[in-house]
Amino acid sequence: MRIKTISRRSFLGTAAAAAVLTSVPFNIVTASDKKVKKPNSKAGGVQLGVTTYSYGSMPHKVDDCIQYLLYAGVNSIELRNVAEEDLGIPQVQRPARGVEMTEKDRAEMAKTAEGIKEAQRKWRLSLPMERYADMRKKFNSAGIEVYIAKFAPSGWSDDEIDYAYRAAKVLGSIGITDEMTDANCQRLGKFAEKHKSLAMYHTHGQVADPGFSFDKYLGYSPANMLNLDAGHYFGATGLHPNDVIIKYHDRMRSIHIKDKTGPKNASPNTNKPFGEGETPIADVLLLLKKEKWPIRVDVELEYPIPQGSDAAKEVKKCIDYMRNILG
Numbered sequence: 001m002r003i004k005t006i007s008r009r010s011f012l013g014t015a016a017a018a019a020v021l022t023s024v025p026f027n028i029v030t031a032s033d034k035k036v037k038k039p040n041s042k043a044g045g046v047q048l049g050v051t052t053y054s055y056g057s058m059p060h061k062v063d064d065c066i067q068y069l070l071y072a073g074v075n076s077i078e079l080r081n082v083a084e085e086d087l088g089i090p091q092v093q094r095p096a097r098g099v100e101m102t103e104k105d106r107a108e109m110a111k112t113a114e115g116i117k118e119a120q121r122k123w124r125l126s127l128p129m130e131r132y133a134d135m136r137k138k139f140n141s142a143g144i145e146v147y148i149a150k151f152a153p154s155g156w157s158d159d160e161i162d163y164a165y166r167a168a169k170v171l172g173s174i175g176i177t178d179e180m181t182d183a184n185c186q187r188l189g190k191f192a193e194k195h196k197s198l199a200m201y202h203t204h205g206q207v208a209d210p211g212f213s214f215d216k217y218l219g220y221s222p223a224n225m226l227n228l229d230a231g232h233y234f235g236a237t238g239l240h241p242n243d244v245i246i247k248y249h250d251r252m253r254s255i256h257i258k259d260k261t262g263p264k265n266a267s268p269n270t271n272k273p274f275g276e277g278e279t280p281i282a283d284v285l286l287l288l289k290k291e292k293w294p295i296r297v298d299v300e301l302e303y304p305i306p307q308g309s310d311a312a313k314e315v316k317k318c319i320d321y322m323r324n325i326l327g
Helices: 009-019 062-072 082-087 103-126 130-141 158-171 182-194 214-218 230-237 241-251 281-291 311-326
Strands: 046-051 076-080 145-150 175-179 198-202 224-229 252-257 296-299
Touching (some): 046 281, 046 311, 062 082, 062 311, 130 158, 198 252, 214 224, 230 241, 230 252, 281 296
Parallel strands (some): 046 076, 076 145, 145 175, 175 198, 224 252
């Protein structure tokens, strides 16, 4: 299928307007606050959302993220990192950026990490699911759906993967996302089947590897689904992501979206603010609008935050940019 790429310049006007944002105070919203307007990020029949990874450069407990999402008017998320961190999972204390580490330091950190891994296992298996039920209530009261939970559990013990699927179900999620590797796709899909759920796999640059085939990974389990990162796909291959979306739309429930340069650019495969890269974002959105497939589009913010801005403001710019395209 030949696809004509739509110029993104016609959309830059409103995107630029969205960039002029003042400092926003994020005041905690409670479930009892009746004055809070429920967010709605569905535009043109396409459900837009955010992966909470996007807020990693800011305080990102659940209460923090709710404020950022309300600011952007977003009602659908892929919940990543935030859930377990908010509930107090033991974590490795990593050195500050730029700190030089000796071989001895690295060996000690590796030993500590092994101990933390076991502490995390015990923590997960003892955590009451009511904690996730309370978390879901908090999001839902603000009008936000936890559509997908990214626990990335493929390297965990079997019991921990069962825990992850139980937690995802309590959160109201359709399934779990993890990274697309051969081992992950062989292992996680079986657990998804067991829990009558889905296993969705996020793509990076491996899509450009010689002989790469989505069919191999999806073939391991009927519960295996594709979480296509349209930006990574275009940045690595220079190919139109709509070709993949059209072919695998029935094995896809979400897409990560970002703007990147292509592999032939002078600065290849580089993250850019929406509208400044070469990813055919408009084409992707308008295809989903036309076909009405149940595939959500989540912003994964990875470009450098401009001076004077922050991740919450940048996510809002991305959402507003896509709203404008969809009408």
